[in-house]
Amino acid sequence: METKKPCLNVVMVPWLAHGHVSPYLELAKRLADRNFRIYLCSTPINLSSIKKRVTQKYSQSIKLIEFHIPSQPDLPPHFHTTNGLPLHLKSVLKRAMDKASPSFTQIIKTLKPDILIYDFNQEWASVAATTIGIPANYNNIFPIGIPLFSRTCDIIFMKTFGELEGKYIEYGSNLLGKKIVPTGPLAQEHGDSEDNxxxxxxxxxxxxxxxxxxxxxxxxxxxxxxxxxxxxxxxxxxxxxxxxxxxxxxxxxxxxxxxxxxxxxxxxxxxxxxxxxxxxxxxxxxxxxxxxxxxxxxxxxxxxxxxxxxxxxxxxxxxxxxxxxxxxxxxxxxxxxxxxxxxxxxxxxxxxxxxxxxxxxDEDEKKIRDNTREMKHKIKSKGEEDMDCVVEDLYKLHKKNIHEKNMD
CATH class of the missing domain: 3.40.50.2000 (Glycogen Phosphorylase B;)
Known part of the structure; x- marks a missing residue:
């Protein structure tokens, strides 16, 4: 009889853009459906944009954790997001985010998660986690063709699927010396959008x-x-x-x-x-x-x-x-x-x-519509296979971390 796997606590910290926060939430939901407890950290203004999407079904398994970055005269709290951020303030936001490392460290010390999943531009989050013995994983929402760099992560999760970028996933894994695991498209589920x-x-x-x-x-x-x-x-x-x-x-x-x-x-x-x-x-x-x-x-x-x-x-x-x-x-x-x-x-x-x-x-353009329907069918038929692999790798990483701690 198979032993029931333990509930793992995961802290997620996406970059401060809706195009990053949203797929992180979708990843959180898919993990929550598999007995994970998720703490999604971001600034209050970013969390307010996804609050309604954490439905009653996920109210106990997904917690939104406010992550405060230092306010400055030219960077008030409503600019603690890239959404609507004036171009000249993007570098200011990045520097402010970097300065928030101590407050994030306090968050993970309090929550004591089993695993951290973090985004690009946030290597400091990985460093903060690994210094207190928490394995860190880099979740990249960009395609595999975009350069990746993360020194301290154990696994790189990619928002893609094998049928689309299979050979590049293998190439990227060999090039970086780190395992790249596709998460699937992480599109919003039916009925999950706010109505209009x-x-x-x-x-x-x-x-x-x-x-x-x-x-x-x-x-x-x-x-x-x-x-x-x-x-x-x-x-x-x-x-x-x-x-x-x-x-x-x-x-x-x-x-x-x-x-x-x-x-x-x-x-x-x-x-x-x-x-x-x-x-x-x-x-x-x-x-x-x-x-x-x-x-x-x-x-x-x-x-x-x-x-x-x-x-x-x-x-x-x-x-x-x-x-x-x-x-x-x-x-x-x-x-x-x-x-x-x-x-x-x-x-x-x-x-x-x-x-x-x-x-x-006409007939030539019909091929495009046929191709898109075929791609939709491939994604649907594959179902949750990619996410099952993500879950398996997270459990393996947790088990490895426990073993190494016991060895010490």
Whole structure:
């Protein structure tokens, strides 16, 4: 008879961005379903954005732990997140986070977890844990093609799956001399998103696979010229759309949606389009049967969600890992990448063409829709295999740590 495995206590500390905090929460839920107790540490403003997603089911197994970083005159508490953070303060936030190491050390001394899972930019968290005998694991939410570096971790968890990056996982493990374990896509589960009745009521009235969702994430902002070309593309495509339009902190108080869009755009598209300011429930929208395409900046989390729900991508990468991700989207046949001109500009005509291709394209474009459905099927059929491997490795690491302590 198999002995029941003990409940392990895990402290998680993601980087201060919604695109990191959200998948950490999804990882926390999947571990909580397997008899782990999770303490998810972040700043109060970041925790407030995910509080509602810790439902009654997880109220005892997932605890949100406030992690305070030093406030400064130019970095008040509402800037203790990268969401809406002015560009010139990003390095300030990183330095402030580094200075918070002593308070984090006190947290893990109090909680006495069995394992720490930490994010990039936070090597100090790993050092703090290992000095008091807690094994640390690096959870990287980026694709395997992005350089990894973490000296003190035991295992590197990757938000990906073997069918997508199998050979790179093996290559990366050999290169780094550390085991890389895929976690699966960590997309939000059905019914896990906050509701937005206006958007969902509008979407429910459209035909199946007739609508394209347009979003560039929480930290990428279109220039005025880019907004104009995206708007032109949506107008020319004659396809239904939901467009989440965000402005940088410096601009959001100076400009309205109406002022940012081309003159008369909202009137011309009428009920065919819905422009939403700042935020929309992305996972809930992408899983809706009336959505058939996704115009995306190709943040890794967005790509994982699109593939999980079988939605083809029109890629307009902005920065960071996004150009690499966009190339991957095209290489594996689940989307098309918009070309930029020599000055980095976009073409509204090409955006319109690509949107129509993924939504109502002919036989060649049908391959993209078939590929996305096949990818969705692979992810679904694999189920929780990746997470089962994550759990097994965590138990092995815990057992190894106990053995080494006993040897001492």
């Amino acid at each position: 009745s206006e958007i969902m009521e509008w979407l429910n009235k459209k035909e199946a696979s007739s609508t394209v969702f347009v979003s560039f994430g929480t930290e990428s902002f279109l220039s005025r010229e880019e907004i104009e070309e995206v708007a032109k593309g949506l107008e020319l495509s004659m396809v239904n759309f939901i467009w989440v339009l965000r402005f940088s902190f410096e601009e959001e108080e100076k400009i309205s949606i109406e002022e940012a869009l081309p003159n008369g755009f909202l009137e011309r598209v009428g009920d065919r389009g819905l422009v939403v300011e700042k935020w929309a429930p992305q996972a809930r929208i992408l899983m809706h049967p009336n959505v058939g395409g996704f115009v995306s900046h190709c943040g890794w989390g967005s790509i994982m969600e699109a593939m999980t729900f079988g939605i083809p991508i029109v890629a307009i990468p902005m920065n960071l890992d996004q150009p690499v991700n966009a190339r991957l989207v095209e290489e594996i046949g689940v989307g098309l990448e918009i070309n930029r001109d020599e000055n980095g500009g976009l073409s509204g005509e090409e955006i319109a063409e690509f949107i129509r291709e993924v939504i109502v394209g």
